[in-house]
Amino acid sequence: MTSQLTTYITLFCTSGILNLYLCIYVYLKRHQYTNIKNSFSLYCLSITIYCFAAAFGLTASNLQEIKLWTIVQYIGMPFSSPLGLLFIMQYLGVKVTKKRVILLLSIPFISLIMVATNDFHHLHYKELVVDPALGAPYSVIEIGIWYLVHGMHTFGCMLAAFLLLILRWKETAKMYRPQIIALMFGQLVPMVTAFLYLIGATPPGFDPVPMVLWLTSILYLWAISSSRLFTVMPIAKNAIFHSISDGVIVLDEENHLIEYNEASKRMFPRLNKTLLGKDFYTIWQDIDEDLEEFSLDKVDTSQEMKFEIEASGKIYQIRTSPLQHGDEKKGLLIILTEITELKRLQSQLEQQAYFDELTQVYNRRAFFQHCGQKLIDAKENQTPLTIILFDIDYFKKVNDTYGHLIGDHLLKHVAKVCHKQIHKNALFARYGGEEFVIAIEGDAATKGVAVANEIRMKIASEPLAVDDLVISITASFGVAQSSGDLDETLTQVLSNADLALYEAKEEGRNRVHVYSEGKQFTS
Incomplete structure (x- = not known):
């Protein structure tokens, strides 16, 4: 060999x-x-x-x-x-x-x-x-x-x-x-x-x-x-990466697209293999033009964004996490979770917690939460906060005469009329029973009186028409302005507005009274 x-x-x-x-x-x-x-x-x-x-x-x-x-x-x-x-x-x-x-x-x-x-x-x-x-x-x-x-x-x-x-x-x-x-x-x-x-x-x-x-x-x-x-x-990607329901997008250290899973493709149909290697900001621009809301610099963060992908109205939570080898950054992981249904349920729960079921305006709880913050802001900015409290005149008589169903129609009708008259920055809520409340930030009581009179005349001019019934409506208003005292509470301002409302009803209803330093006068 x-x-x-x-x-x-x-x-x-x-x-x-x-x-x-x-x-x-x-x-x-x-x-x-x-x-x-x-x-x-x-x-x-x-x-x-x-x-x-x-x-x-x-x-x-x-x-x-x-x-x-x-x-x-x-x-x-x-x-x-x-x-x-x-x-x-x-x-x-x-x-x-x-x-x-x-x-x-x-x-x-x-x-x-x-x-x-x-x-x-x-x-x-x-x-x-x-x-x-x-x-x-x-x-x-x-x-x-x-x-x-x-x-x-x-x-x-x-x-x-x-x-x-x-x-x-x-x-x-x-x-x-x-x-x-x-x-x-x-x-x-x-x-x-x-x-x-x-x-x-x-x-x-x-x-x-x-x-x-x-x-x-x-x-x-x-x-x-x-x-x-x-x-x-x-x-491992085939068994795990493509099977998870969350969208996963992988970028390299220069933010170039190097991988995405099937869930991402379903979320954003424009994603395809021709985009691999391209700058992600360029790709994102094609997905959604509102780039200022999303930054790849915010690693280890969670951001919530709404995308109108082909009019789908889907809402996604976006989380970013760095891919690291030791202390060296090797890329970036973007995880997109659809939370449309979760947000719908949250909105539904919020609707039930903060909105009056009958009139679909804020309820008493929501009013105290939002108006409490408005009062804090007014004190810090040294601006007035005006509260308008009003109720429907002779509402009990309407219930007794026509029944509670007509009474419910009346409440919804008044809420609808008021909602059209109130400025979008004002806070409007059903205070309880036939009482409603409005908070106006930045305006004095004189402005509140003017607003209250506009609403009062609008209510009086638009009677409720249900079936063959036509019911005339009036309402009485009490207006109170915050004093600017740092110790003053929302309950105190509401109590002053309630005193003014009581005087308006005592003097014949369908009128506006304003509270001023322990006494009320008619507008």
Whole structure:
């Protein structure tokens, strides 16, 4: 045995040992990995059989031994490239069905049978003889028709795996790209070597591919140990990233779009793969022009925004979180949660808590909450706050005469009339029963009297018409202005307005009285 032949055998065995180690290593740690470990283990096992059989083939001393070890090679070699393709497909999240597996592995099974029975049909090798110049274990072959089918299938699987990895390069986050590089070279090295062998550019007499497979094994070992292949990889995205209901958008450190999940695509139909690599602000401008409300500089924050995407009126909560490796920022994670239904329920609860069910204006609770703040602001700004308290004259008589249903109609009618007359900055609420209250910030009592008179005359001029009934309405008003005293409470101002209202009713109703330093006068 020549030293050159010994070198070839050593390289073949090295490739076989490394692939066997990979197979055993991944199997022993299978509980730490995802389902992709199964296809990878089979892939490594097929290469192991191929490499060891090729090494033993180089020890053959006659044609029969060469043929025997060639058959053993075909137990592994034709299966390695389709198993490698299945492994890459699973890694990238491409759906692997039973039908696809059968289609990919059917030709290798036929190739194995063809080689084992070649002496009967010569469809794989038209001729397989010992090299007349070099002698055993070197051989010379004349390929048959099935060899061409087998060769195209093998080369096609490696090329397909390589192209799939290239196509996913742009949309793969930088943290995963070392894995992609390792896998690309793992497919490229044997593919190029096989091509050189087919065109006669390698040493004659044997298949040189097992000689270089140790290099791919080293790359896979590096990917497993350094870049956490099988533990952190794009395939996890398919199981988790695309299945979560929240929209997730991933940006790199320069705020370029590098990934988004299916939920994001459903939220924003304009998102597509052509936008990958583009500046996110440019993309966002196309989604929503109101950019000043959203900033990528606010990391670890939660912002609430309403988007009118195709008139959907959806409301989203947006959270931003940095992607970091140690202290170094590697990118940004944007999480979008649709809260439309939550906001609807909140609005409904707020409506029930702060709005009068009958008249749909603020209730007493809401008035005290909002007006209490208005009084605080008025004291701080040294501006007046005027309260107008009024009730419907003879309301009890309407209830007793026409019933409570007509009384309810009357309350809604008065609320509607008042709402049209009141300035949008004024606070209007149902105070209780037939009483209503208005708060005007920044205006003195004289302005309050004018407003009260406008409302009083409007109510009197618009009687309630229900069915065949027409009921005339009047209302009495009491007006009080805050004194500016820092110790004054809202209850005190309301009490003053109530005293003025009492005087208005005592003096004949349908009039406005204003409170002033312990006495009331008619307007």
